[in-house]
Structure formats: structure tokens, C-alpha cells
Amino acid sequence: MHIAELAGKDSFSRRFFMEKSAKTALGVGITAGAGALPSVATAQDGGGKAKSLIYIYMSGGMSHLDTFDCSGNKSKDSLGPTEPISTNVPGIQLGQNLPKLANHADKLAIINSMNSTNGAHDQARYWMLTGYEKLATIVHPRMGPMAQELLGKRNEVLPDSVIVGQSTSNAGYLDPSLSPLPIADPSGGVPNTMLLTEDSRFKRRMEIANKLGKKFMDKFQYGGPQSYIESNAKLG
Amino acid sequence: MRGNLIRTRIKIAAFCGLAALVAIPASARTWTRQSDKKTIEAEFVRFDGDNMILKMSNGREIPVPKTMFTKADQEAAELFAKIGDNTKTLKYAKQIDGLLAQNLVRAGIKSFNEPLPDDLFARRVYLDILGRIPTREEFEAFASSPRPNKRQELIDNLLLQPGRAHHLFNYFADMYRLHGDADFPQGIRFEPYIQWWKDSLANNAKYDEMVHQMVIAEGNMGHNPAAGFLLRDAGMEFDAFSNFGQVMLGIDISCAQCHDHPFDKWTMDDFYEMAAFFGQTQRTLARYQTEGGMGTVMAKMPNAPENWKEQMDAYASQQGINLENPQDARQYRYYISALGWNLTDDEERVTPVPPNIDEIAGEVHKPRALVGKTAKMGGKTRREALADWLVDTENSRFAMVIANRMWSRAFGRAIAEPVHDFPAEGWDKNVPQANVLRALGNVMIAVDYDLREFMRIIYNTQAYQTVATLEEPSMARSYTFQGPILRRMRAEQAWDSLMVLAHGSEIDTIKGRDGSFIKNYLDVDFHNDSLDEIWAKYQMFLSNRGGRAGMAMMSESGETMTANTPRLGGMELIRAAEMEQPAPGASLLDTFGQSDRMVTDEHTFDGSVPQVLALMNGTVTDYLTGSNSKVVTELEVLDAPEDKVRAIYFTMLSRFPDDEEQATGVEILDEYGDDGIRDLAWALMNSPEFLFVQ
Numbered sequence: 001m002h003i004a005e006l007a008g009k010d011s012f013s014r015r016f017f018m019e020k021s022a023k024t025a026l027g028v029g030i031t032a033g034a035g036a037l038p039s040v041a042t043a044q045d046g047g048g049k050a051k052s053l054i055y056i057y058m059s060g061g062m063s064h065l066d067t068f069d070c071s072g073n074k075s076k077d078s079l080g081p082t083e084p085i086s087t088n089v090p091g092i093q094l095g096q097n098l099p100k101l102a103n104h105a106d107k108l109a110i111i112n113s114m115n116s117t118n119g120a121h122d123q124a125r126y127w128m129l130t131g132y133e134k135l136a137t138i139v140h141p142r143m144g145p146m147a148q149e150l151l152g153k154r155n156e157v158l159p160d161s162v163i164v165g166q167s168t169s170n171a172g173y174l175d176p177s178l179s180p181l182p183i184a185d186p187s188g189g190v191p192n193t194m195l196l197t198e199d200s201r202f203k204r205r206m207e208i209a210n211k212l213g214k215k216f217m218d219k220f221q222y223g224g225p226q227s228y229i230e231s232n233a234k235l236g
Numbered sequence: 237m238r239g240n241l242i243r244t245r246i247k248i249a250a251f252c253g254l255a256a257l258v259a260i261p262a263s264a265r266t267w268t269r270q271s272d273k274k275t276i277e278a279e280f281v282r283f284d285g286d287n288m289i290l291k292m293s294n295g296r297e298i299p300v301p302k303t304m305f306t307k308a309d310q311e312a313a314e315l316f317a318k319i320g321d322n323t324k325t326l327k328y329a330k331q332i333d334g335l336l337a338q339n340l341v342r343a344g345i346k347s348f349n350e351p352l353p354d355d356l357f358a359r360r361v362y363l364d365i366l367g368r369i370p371t372r373e374e375f376e377a378f379a380s381s382p383r384p385n386k387r388q389e390l391i392d393n394l395l396l397q398p399g400r401a402h403h404l405f406n407y408f409a410d411m412y413r414l415h416g417d418a419d420f421p422q423g424i425r426f427e428p429y430i431q432w433w434k435d436s437l438a439n440n441a442k443y444d445e446m447v448h449q450m451v452i453a454e455g456n457m458g459h460n461p462a463a464g465f466l467l468r469d470a471g472m473e474f475d476a477f478s479n480f481g482q483v484m485l486g487i488d489i490s491c492a493q494c495h496d497h498p499f500d501k502w503t504m505d506d507f508y509e510m511a512a513f514f515g516q517t518q519r520t521l522a523r524y525q526t527e528g529g530m531g532t533v534m535a536k537m538p539n540a541p542e543n544w545k546e547q548m549d550a551y552a553s554q555q556g557i558n559l560e561n562p563q564d565a566r567q568y569r570y571y572i573s574a575l576g577w578n579l580t581d582d583e584e585r586v587t588p589v590p591p592n593i594d595e596i597a598g599e600v601h602k603p604r605a606l607v608g609k610t611a612k613m614g615g616k617t618r619r620e621a622l623a624d625w626l627v628d629t630e631n632s633r634f635a636m637v638i639a640n641r642m643w644s645r646a647f648g649r650a651i652a653e654p655v656h657d658f659p660a661e662g663w664d665k666n667v668p669q670a671n672v673l674r675a676l677g678n679v680m681i682a683v684d685y686d687l688r689e690f691m692r693i694i695y696n697t698q699a700y701q702t703v704a705t706l707e708e709p710s711m712a713r714s715y716t717f718q719g720p721i722l723r724r725m726r727a728e729q730a731w732d733s734l735m736v737l738a739h740g741s742e743i744d745t746i747k748g749r750d751g752s753f754i755k756n757y758l759d760v761d762f763h764n765d766s767l768d769e770i771w772a773k774y775q776m777f778l779s780n781r782g783g784r785a786g787m788a789m790m791s792e793s794g795e796t797m798t799a800n801t802p803r804l805g806g807m808e809l810i811r812a813a814e815m816e817q818p819a820p821g822a823s824l825l826d827t828f829g830q831s832d833r834m835v836t837d838e839h840t841f842d843g844s845v846p847q848v849l850a851l852m853n854g855t856v857t858d859y860l861t862g863s864n865s866k867v868v869t870e871l872e873v874l875d876a877p878e879d880k881v882r883a884i885y886f887t888m889l890s891r892f893p894d895d896e897e898q899a900t901g902v903e904i905l906d907e908y909g910d911d912g913i914r915d916l917a918w919a920l921m922n923s924p925e926f927l928f929v930q
Contacts, residue, residue, distance in 0.1 A: 122419060136475030137482075137490045139835050158845060170832065176840040184822045191822065192849035196858050201915070204908075209919040211900060216925040220706055220722060 055143060059125060069112040070095040130172070141172030144180045265322075265385070268306045279323050280316045288313050308383055315392050320689065322388065322696070328679050329696040335672045336699050336717055343668070349702035349719030354379060356703065356930050357387060359890035361695065363725065363929050364646060365394040367403025368732040368811075371740050372870075372886040379892075391695045395688050399744040401438040402813040404687065406728040407645060408433060411483055414817050415833040418468055423570030423777075424577055428457040428758065429464020430817055431751025437687075443638055444627040444685040447484055451623035455539065456578040458758025461751070463579045470519040470577065473587055477511040482836055484626060486637035487606070488657035494593055500659055502606075504596060508589055512603035513611075513622040515587040518580045520573075537572075538580040540762030548572070551767045571777045575760055581617050607633060607660045629681050633660075636677035642687060643676060646694045648704075648721035648929075651676070656836055668714060704930045724841045724927050727828035728812035734824070737860045737867055737887070737921075738809050739802070748801050748814030754780065804859055824850055851922050861917045868913055877905040880913060888920035 065074070066082040071093040074084075084093040087105035094102050101108075118124040123134045130140035141149070144161025154160050161180040163169045171178040183190060195202045266275045267290070278290040287299040302310050316322070340347070352360060358378045362370040370378070378390055394400065408414070414430050436446050450465035457464050469476030478490035491497050492507035518538065537544050549559060558564040591597045603618050605611040611625035626634055637655075644650035651673040652658040664670035683689045694700055702719035715721070725733065735743045757776040765773075802809045812825055818833050819825035827846050831838035851857055860867055867887060871880050881901030885893040893901060904912040920926060 135490075136469045136472045137478045137835065139838075170838075176829070176842050177844075179844075181846065182822070190849070191846070192853040194853060196853055201911075205915050205918050205922075208900075208904060208915055209922050212897060212919055213923040213925065216923065216928075220928075 053143075053147075057125075057129065059121075064112065067095045067098060068110050139170065139172040141174045141178070142180075145171035145174050145178040148178050149174050265312065267309050269304055270306055271304075280313050280321050283313070283317050312385065312389060315389060315396070318396055319392050319692070322392070322692075325689065325693050325696055328682070328693045329698075332672065332675060332679070332693070333698045335675055336669075336697075339669055339672065340716055340718055343716045345716055345718055347718070348699055349705060351698075352701050352703055355891040357701070358390070360929060361391055361394060362890070363729055363733075365391065365403065365691070365695070366397060366399035366744070367406060367726075367729050368399060368736050368743070370890050371736055372883060374741060375886050375890045387701070388696065391692065395692055397744065398438065399811075400688070401434060402732070402744070402811050403729070404437050405434050405813045406726060407641075408437070409813070409817055409833065410831045410839045411641070411836055412465070413468060413479070413831075413833040413836055415468075416816050418833075420470070420577075421570070421573065423567075423574040425574070425751075425754050426457065426464050426468070426817075427749060427751030427753075428461040428755035429467075429751070430749070431755065432461035432464070434813065440686065440688045442685040443687050444634070447634075448623045448627050451480075451484075451626065452617075452619045454579050454581070456575060456758050458575075458755050458760065461755060466514070466517065466579055467519055467577055473514060473517075473519070474507075474511055474590070477507075477514055479836060480514075481510070482656035484637070485607075485633065486640070486656060486658055487660060489606070501661070504589075504593070505601065506606055508596070508599070508601040509604040510606045512587070512601045513618045515600070515603070516581045516583060516585045516618055518578075518582055518585055520577050537576055537762060538578045544762050545572070548767065548770065551771065555771065567778060568774070571774050574758060574777070581619065607631075632674070632677050632681075635680040635685075636673055638685070638687075639676035639680040639690070640673060642680075642690055643673075643694065646691070646700055646720065647717060648723040649715050649717075651717075654837075669717060672717070720929075723929055724843075725828075725929055726839060726841075727825045727830040729929075730828050730927060731819075731823075731825050732811050733926075734856055734860060735809060735811055738865075740866065743811055746801065746810050746814065748808060748810045749816060804855060807856070824854065824856060857918065857921065861914050861921065863910065863914065867917050868910075871913060877902045880905060881916070884913065884916050884920065888917060889923075889925055 064070075065078055066080065070079060070082055070084045072084055083096045085096050085099065085102055087094055087102040089105040092105045092108075092110065094105065116124050116127045118127060126132070126134040126140075129142050132140040142163075144159075144163065148154075148160045159177075159179060159181045162183060163180040164183045164186050166182050166184060169180045169182040170176065171180075181190065197205070265278065265280065267278055268275050276290075276292075278292050281289040281291050281297055283289070283302070284299055286302055288302045288305075289297050289299050291297045302313060305313075337348070355375075358370055358375050362368060362374070378386065383389065409430075412433070414433060415426060416430070417425055446462070449460075449462040453460045453463035453466065455463055457467065466476060469479060474493050475490070478488070478493065481487045481489045489497070489502050489507055489510070492502040492504050494504070496503045536542065541547075552565075552568055553559055557568050559568075586600045589596050589599045589601075603611070603613075603622070605622075605625055609625070609628070609630055611621045613621045616624065625631065629635070636652075640650045640652050640658075641655050644655060651669045652663060652667045658667075664674075667673065679693060680690055683693070699717055699719060704722035705719050706722070732743070739746065753776070757773040757780075760770055760773060801814075806821070807823070808815055812819060812830070815825075818830055823830075826832075827844070827850050829840040829842065831840075859865060862868070867884075871883055874880050874883060878898060881893060881898055884901070885891060885897070901916055904916055906912075908915060
């Protein structure tokens with residue numbers, strides 16, 4: 001199979017393309033075997049069953065008092081103009097602007113008791129995203145890298161977590177290979193996946209790169225590029 | 237020739253187990269008379285008009301007209317006049333080599349790695365000294381030069397170029413966490429401090445003096461840019477102290493802020509006693525506690541008349557600012573905050589242990605130095621006493637810490653790792669090369685903390701001038717330094733090398749950010765400046781709009797202008813050190829591991845798929861390998877495909893192609909013509925060889 005043919009629209013083959021190109025450019029080895037899906041880590045006892053998680057953090061988003069913590073028990077002052085409405089679960093109330101969601105309250109696990117005592121935006125945000133107090137001497141990992149560290153890698157080449165809306169990412173004090181893949185602009189997707197030339201030309205370029213790069217790679221079989229490649233291969 | 241002879245002598249001596257220090261000739265150089273090619277051995281001392289003063293081997297100094305010698309000799313003399321004679325340089329280099337060689341023998345390793353051949357040498361020193369690859373012309377000039385001392389001369393020449401400061405700046409930016417606004421509120425900018433770093437490094441300021449200035453600085457960053465060091469962590473005094481410890485002392489004591497250190501000997505009391513040196517220092521306009529913990533004092537504008545703020549506010553109201561309206565008064569308040577982002581010392585001030593530290597909450601400690609000799613207070617302020625103690629030459633630790641770091645820049649690994657934390661006592665038990673590190677510390681003191689001269693010594697060692705070690709050393713601490721380690725370029729080196737492909741060597745002179753503008757509007761003399769004058773400075777602040785977009789600059793004639801840098805879309809095509817710190821947005825710099833400057837030494841060297849994708853498909857690649865690109869168009873003057881192939885190799889990899897590569901290249905050009913040139917350029921840019929420093 002030619003590399004260029006894999007740069008297609010299908011998300012699976014797009015991933016495969018990236019893995020293959022990483023292999024050629026930096027000699028990344030695919031130990032899982034071509035085409036094989038890596039096995040998914042199974043949940044530990046007592047752990048959750050979810051295989052993937054989408055975490056939406058709304059910085060400066062709507063107040064909980066108008067949405068999920070909107071109940072008749074609150075004083076009129078704290079509620080403001082928003083009225084609570086009943087849902088399909090007795091005892092749970094939502095804000096009046098979420099009527100459709102109110103029909104699905106039985107599928108929600110709402111936690112209103114979690115808060116911080118820190119009113120400063122930056123510090124409180126850090127606390128919510130890492131569970132630690134912000135310090136000037138250490139950076140704690142966010143959920144994605146932490147989960148990957150504890151659950152193990154599921155993907156051979158790409159990071160297991162993605163962070164959307166940021167152009168940079170890091171793994172805090174964990175190994176940098178655990179950094180999430182940053183996608184600054186969701187409509188743009190993973191940056192730099194559009195080839196600069198047509199497929200056949202790209203293929204030709206890759207062949208040239210392979211041929212010319214072989215000697216260097218052979219020379220430094222155990223050295224820097226190998227570990228660079230290994231961390232690339234793990235890409236975790 | 238002489239160099240080789242000396243090297244051979246060292247090798248034999250070292251590997252026969254003889255004394256490391258071989259008798260070193262007093263003279264530095266062979267001088268050749270133009271007329272009859274007779275030679276003499278002498279040290280260059282200095283110029284005196286059109287004469288050179290040379291010191292002969294018998295110790296006498298004689299003046300000789302410079303025109304008596306060959307052109308090469310005259311140029312070498314001019315170089316020495318600027319950077320200093322290299323006699324001591326070479327002496328120290330040999331001393332270090334001797335110690336390394338001894339250690340190699342003990343470790344059972346036969347010798348240093350193979351000497352670096354010419355065509356790897358050029359790329360290596362350009363990257364290590366200037367932080368960028370050489371241009372095709374620069375490489376060709378070196379490769380074709382017949383001069384016998386061309387390596388030493390290249391090193392000296394590069395050390396004198398402006399690019400050196402860029403590359404060194406990038407290292408310190410990572411270490412000192414240089415950041416344009418450090419996530420502080422709007423109005424607080426650190427560019428004057430960043431500019432101070434750049435200027436100091438460009439002028440080869442002595443490192444101990446720079447550190448001393450940073451520790452004792454007073455005022456805001458307009459009054460004293462070095463104040464940026466402590467203001468970097470304003471509001472987090474104890475973290476500021478931890479960072480001071482890591483960066484300047486090479487001790488990570490941050491654990492002991494909350495509990496006794498688990499492994500090292502530090503207790504919480506040690507931490508707070510050392511931190512007490514900063515205990516009287518006020519940063520910003522925040523409230524602080526007075527002795528006895530009774531109540532708080534709202535700080536006025538420091539170093540200003542009592543009613544300055546009231547007067548200023550009144551003036552502002554007259555100018556039409558409604559201080560009651562937060563929107564209206566916002567920029568004005570930002571400016572006042574920025575003026576008040578200020579370091580002052582107050583004997584009344586105390587910094588007690590925070591309340592969440594159970595055992596000793598609220599205690600106020602007296603300052604006491606952690607290591608080495610005791611700090612003498614005398615009549616000094618606490619910070620003065622600390623600074624003096626820190627850089628005292630009897631405290632060898634300070635010298636070793638910076639020497640260790642500078643060493644790692646040349647070899648890819650420090651002697652004692654990690655660089656920000658090696659134990660205070662007994663560190664040498666775990667460091668096999670401890671004798672080398674001690675020697676390096678002594679050298680640092682001997683050259684008076686002149687970092688340029690220190691690096692010059694390292695680059696002149698035999699150990700440095702060898703090919704990179706082929707195998708990954710197994711453990712950080714046990715590396716035997718038979719040569720540098722093969723390493724990937726720093727993000728800034730990679731970017732700056734791409735900039736060379738875009739602009740050639742003029743990239744070293746293209747200016748970007750300049751902190752002088754901000755410094756000027758912060759530099760307010762509260763006692764002597766009139767309110768009109770201060771208001772004019774406020775207008776300057778407004779024109780910079782907090783500094784985010786379109787950084788304003790001050791031209792030499794004093795006009796405001798916007799930085800007009802070459803761009804590709806939103807990206808500035810300038811060297812990393814000239815950009816905003818750290819590089820903004822989804823930059824290639826970030827993709828390749830540039831630190832976000834929140835924690836010290838956070839630059840990473842790991843590979844990633846985003847890096848591969850960026851180099852393969854990114855805008856910069858497109859720009860650099862396009863049909864109108866510099867890389868491609870400058871080949872148009874060459875006719876023969878062999879010449880074009882060689883030229884591309886010079887440009888991209890700074891070396892000659894071997895026969896096989898040459899043949900492959902010619903094949904490609906024959907078949908695909910101009911398209912083939914672009915393909916070849918693309919392929920070489922995407923090869924691992926491009927990114928690695930051999």
C-alpha cells in the first residue's frame with residue numbers, strides 16, 4: 001500500500017497515514033502490525049466503564065445558579081430572574097432555559113457540591129483542571145495525561161487525549177510524551193494534515209527522504225534519533 | 237599542525253597514565269613574516285597604533301609593525317584584540333581534557349571519540365555558538381579555507397557575532413522563565429527585563445554581576461530592569477525563593493516549604509530561614525503585614541511623596557478620566573499598577589510562615605544561609621548580604637552551578653544532573669566526573685564569570701571537537717564525556733535554522749521586540765517628574781495598549797513606531813529571541829518543545845507527530861521550498877546538476893554529499909528538473925539529520 005493512498009478522508013486511514021509518515025520521517029516502528037487496532041485497556045475493578053470521555057470546561061460560562069443548581073430551595077436573590085423547572089426526576093430541578101434537557105435528567109449525574117474557595121480566576125481554573133493548587137515551581141498534569149499515565153497507552157503513535165481550543169499543551173510533571181494533541185481551531189482539525197503537493201508527488205518525496213536518510217539512521221541506531229523515534233512511536 | 241601535535245602529546249601522556257598536565261608552551265601562535273616566510277613563536281598582547289605588541293618566549297614584549305606579517309596573521313591579531321589572546325584559553329582547555337582523559341582511562345574507555353571532520357565541524361559550532369545552521373556561503377568559506385588555525389579562528393569569530401547572544405538568551409530564557417507578561421494582569425509587562433537580559437548577554441556582561449543585580453534590584457522595571465527577576469513571582473514570595481534556589485544555587489528546596497525534605501537534609505526551618513533574606517522585600521502595591529502581625533498597611537506608591545497617588549488621580553480626573561467608572565478608568569489603573577510593580581525593602585515588614593503550614597504557621601524567621609560560609613550582614617540590607625554571599629568566590633557552589641549548565645550546552649548533558657538540583661553535601665559521591673566539575677568551577681572563577689570566554693575554553697577542548705557519541709548513555713550521571721552526545725536541536729535552533737533558509741545570515745540583525753519603549757514609560761521619578769511629564773508617559777503606555785498587539789517600539793530619534801518585521805501570514809520570520817517570549821500561538825517553536833516559561837528548564841526534546849506534520853506539510857516548509865524561495869532561486873545561477881546537488885547539501889545539511897548521495901541527487905534532477913530541486917530540498921529538510929546536532 002502506498003503512503004499517499006492512505007491520506008484519504010476516512011478517519012482510520014488518516015490515522016494510519018500519520019503513523020506511516022512518522023515512520024518514514026523519523027523511522028518510527030509500528031509494533032502493532034500494519035492495520036491492527038491497538039487493544040483498548042480494560043477498566044480496572046472499581047473503575048469506570050467509559051472508554052472515552054469528552055470534558056467540556058466552560059471558562060466564563062453560564063452560572064450554575066441559572067442551570068444545574070437552580071432549585072426552589074434557593075433564596076430569590078441568588079436565583080435572579082431564572083426560575084427553576086421540574087424534570088423527569090422528582091427532586092431534581094434545572095433552570096427554566098433547559099426544558100429539553102429536563103426530559104433527560106434521569107441520564108445525568110449532577111454534582112453541585114464541588115467548589116473551590118478561590119475567587120481568582122486563574123488559580124481556581126487551575127484547581128478545577130488539575131485538582132491541585134497553583135504553584136510557581138511545578139505544573140500538575142491535567143486529566144488527559146493523568147488518565148493515560150494511570151490507564152496505560154491505548155494508541156501506539158498518537159496521544160490518547162486531545163485538547164481543543166488551545167494551541168499548546170503539556171503533561172505537567174509527567175513525561176512530555178503524554179501531552180495531549182493540541183487542536184487550536186476545531187474547524188481546522190489536526191493542523192498540517194493537508195499535503196503540500198498532490199499525492200503522487202508526496203509519495204515520491206517520501207521515497208527520496210527514505211533513501212537519503214537511511215545512512216544517518218543506520219549510523220545512529222542506538223543513539224539520539226532512536227529514542228527520539230521511540231518517544232515518537234509511543235507518542236504518549 | 238601545532239594543534240594536532242599538542243593533541244597527540246596529551247593523548248599519549250594521558251593514556252600512559254602520566255601526569256595530566258603536559259608542559260604547555262608559553263606562546264600561543266606562530267607568526268609568519270611576509271617577506272621571507274620566516275616564523276616566530278609569540279603571544280599577541282595588544283595593538284599600539286599600527287604596531288602589534290608581541291610577547292616573546294623569553295618574556296620580553298616587543299612592538300612590531302603589523303604589516304610585517306601575513307594577512308592571515310594580521311586578521312588573527314585583530315580577532316585577538318577583540319576577544320583576547322587565547323593562551324590561557326588553550327591552557328584551561330588542555331587542563332580539562334587532561335582530567336577527562338584520566339577519567340576515561342579509569343572507566344576503561346580507550347580514548348575520546350574520533351575528531352570531528354571539517355564538514356561536521358562547521359555545522360556543529362554554528363549551531364552551538366550562534367544557534368543556527370551556517371548559510372551555504374558560510375559553509376563554503378570555511379570548507380575551502382586553507383588557513384591552519386581555521387577552527388580556532390572560526391570559534392573566535394562566531395563568539396564575536398551578534399547571533400551568539402541570541403542563542404545564549406534562549407538558554408537563559410528557559411532557565412529564568414522569561415515571559416512577556418507571566419500571566420499577570422494587563423499592564424504588567426516584562427519586556428524591559430527581557431531586554432536587559434539580551435543587552436547584557438550581547439555586551440558579555442559578567443554573570444556574577446548580573447545575578448548580583450537581580451538579587452538586590454530596587455524599583456520597578458523602568459527604574460531597574462533587573463527587578464524583573466523577583467517581580468516574576470510577585471505575590472508568591474515563597475515560590476519566588478524556591479526558584480531563586482533552583483536557578484542560582486542549584487538546590488531545589490521547594491519541598492521544604494511544607495515539610496522537612498524527604499531525602500536531603502533540609503528542614504522547614506532551613507527553608508524559611510533562607511527565605512527570610514527576602515522577608516523584608518515588598519513587591520507590588522499589595523497589603524503587607526508589619527511586625528507583630530497586627531493589622532496590615534496599605535502600601536502607598538513606593539519611593540513617592542505621601543500624597544502622590546491623590547495628586548495623580550486628581551490630575552487624571554481633570555484630563556477627563558472618570559475614576560468612579562471602572563471601564564473609563566481601566567487603562568489608567570493598569571498603568572498605576574504597572575508603576576507600582578515595584579521592589580522596595582522595608583525593615584518593618586515581615587513575611588511570616590503561611591497559615592496552612594501547620595507546625596510553624598505564623599512564625600517569623602531570621603535570615604541564615606543554607607550552605608557554604610555564613611552570610612555577613614554587617615550594615616547591609618538582607619538582600620545585599622545574600623547577593624554578596626552568593627557570588628563570593630569562596631562559595632564555589634555558585635561557580636560550579638553555572639559552569640555545569642554551560643557545559644551541558646556544549647555536550648548535551650551536564651556533569652551533575654539535574655542542573656537545578658544537586659545535593660549540597662556529598663554531591664560528589666554520585667558524580668564520577670566531580671573532579672572535572674570542580675575544575676570547571678575554578679575556571680569560571682578564574683575567567684571572572686565571563687561566559688563567552690568560558691564557552692571559548694570548552695569549544696577548544698579536544699573532548700568537544702570530536703564526533704558525537706553514537707550510543708545513548710545509559711544513566712544521566714555516569715556519562716564519561718568521550719565526546720558530546722548526539723542531540724536534537726532546541727526548538728529555537730530549529731526555527732532559527734529555518735530562518736536562515738529564509739533570510740540568510742542577515743537574520744542575525746533583524747530586530748523584533750525591544751523592551752526600551754516600555755522601560756521608558758515605567759521609568760517615572762515620582763519626586764521630580766511633573767504630573768504633565770508622567771501623563772505623557774501614560775500616553776506612551778496607551779499607545780502600546782498593554783503590549784499585546786503590535787508592540788510599539790521607540791526609534792532612535794524617539795518616535796513611536798510599530799515593529800515592522802518580515803512576516804508569513806501571522807508568523808514573524810525572525811529569530812526566536814526577537815519574538816514575544818515565549819513564541820505566541822500555535823508556533824513551530826511550541827511544537828518543537830519550547831518551554832512555556834512557567835517552570836524552570838521546561839524545554840523538551842521529544843519527538844511527536846505534530847512535529848512531523850509541521851515539517852512535512854506546514855506553511856513554513858511550503859514557503860522555504862516553493863519555486864520562489866531563496867533555497868530554490870539561488871540555485872538558478874548554477875548550470876550543472878552536480879553543482880546544484882552539492883549546493884543543496886551545503887544549504888540544508890552543511891556538508892558535502894557522498895558519491896551515492898550525489899548520484900541519487902543528479903538522477904532526481906535529471907528526471908524531474910526544477911521540481912526535483914524542490915523535492916530534494918523538502919526531503920533533506922524532513923530528514924532526521926537536519927534536526928540533529930552531530
